[in-house]
Amino acid sequence: MLAGHFGVAGIVKAWRPALPMGVLLVAGQLPDIVFLPLAAAGIEGLVPVEGASGYGSLLIDAAYSHALVSNVLLAVAAGLLVQVLARGRWGPDAGAVVGGVVFSHWLLDLLVHRPDIAVLPGGLGGLPMLGLGLWETPLLAALVEGALVAAGVVLYAWRVLRGHPDRTRAVLYSAGVAALLAGSFISDLLGG
Numbered sequence: 001m002l003a004g005h006f007g008v009a010g011i012v013k014a015w016r017p018a019l020p021m022g023v024l025l026v027a028g029q030l031p032d033i034v035f036l037p038l039a040a041a042g043i044e045g046l047v048p049v050e051g052a053s054g055y056g057s058l059l060i061d062a063a064y065s066h067a068l069v070s071n072v073l074l075a076v077a078a079g080l081l082v083q084v085l086a087r088g089r090w091g092p093d094a095g096a097v098v099g100g101v102v103f104s105h106w107l108l109d110l111l112v113h114r115p116d117i118a119v120l121p122g123g124l125g126g127l128p129m130l131g132l133g134l135w136e137t138p139l140l141a142a143l144v145e146g147a148l149v150a151a152g153v154v155l156y157a158w159r160v161l162r163g164h165p166d167r168t169r170a171v172l173y174s175a176g177v178a179a180l181l182a183g184s185f186i187s188d189l190l191g192g
Contacts, residue, residue, distance in 0.1 A: 003185035010152025
């Protein structure tokens with residue numbers, strides 16, 4: 001659900017225009033950003049689901065980067081970092097908003113993943129794996145993700161076009177975000 005996470009960034013940017021879009025995009029992808037070096041080191045990885053192809057056809061072995069407790073800690077750390085570095089420039093609750101965007105990644109993954117999400121890092125305690133499995137119904141999963149992407153594009157474009165003094169730049173910004181979100185959604189659908 002790469003594109004869905006980007007869609008959340010667009011939605012939040014429309015709601016909180018003072019927050020930089022780059023910060024929101026990174027916040028929405030932070031668990032996946034942590035996943036990349038762990039996957040490169042062989043600690044985490046992607047496992048194909050037998051008989052499945054394309055959209056949602058992978059089990060994600062991400063017991064550290066995507067565990068519930070790990071994501072709560074990532075959200076708190078990102079929120080505190082924003083509060084310290086932004087020093088109120090993006091609003092008094094910018095850290096809480098960015099932390100919420102980080103945690104939204106886990107919530108969306110919970111919705112679409114098969115039961116492959118650990119509660120504690122590394123699957124400690126042998127607790128049941130979480131995931132509601134919307135990817136088992138690819139059309140429904142694509143509709144949910146597509147709705148997030150569409151909302152992100154429309155709300156972001158509306159906010160930028162409404163509030164930016166340079167109309168040409170506003171159109172270019174909106175087109176760039178729309179291309180990023182549409183491209184990531186197409187990549188998701190193709191199983192990329």
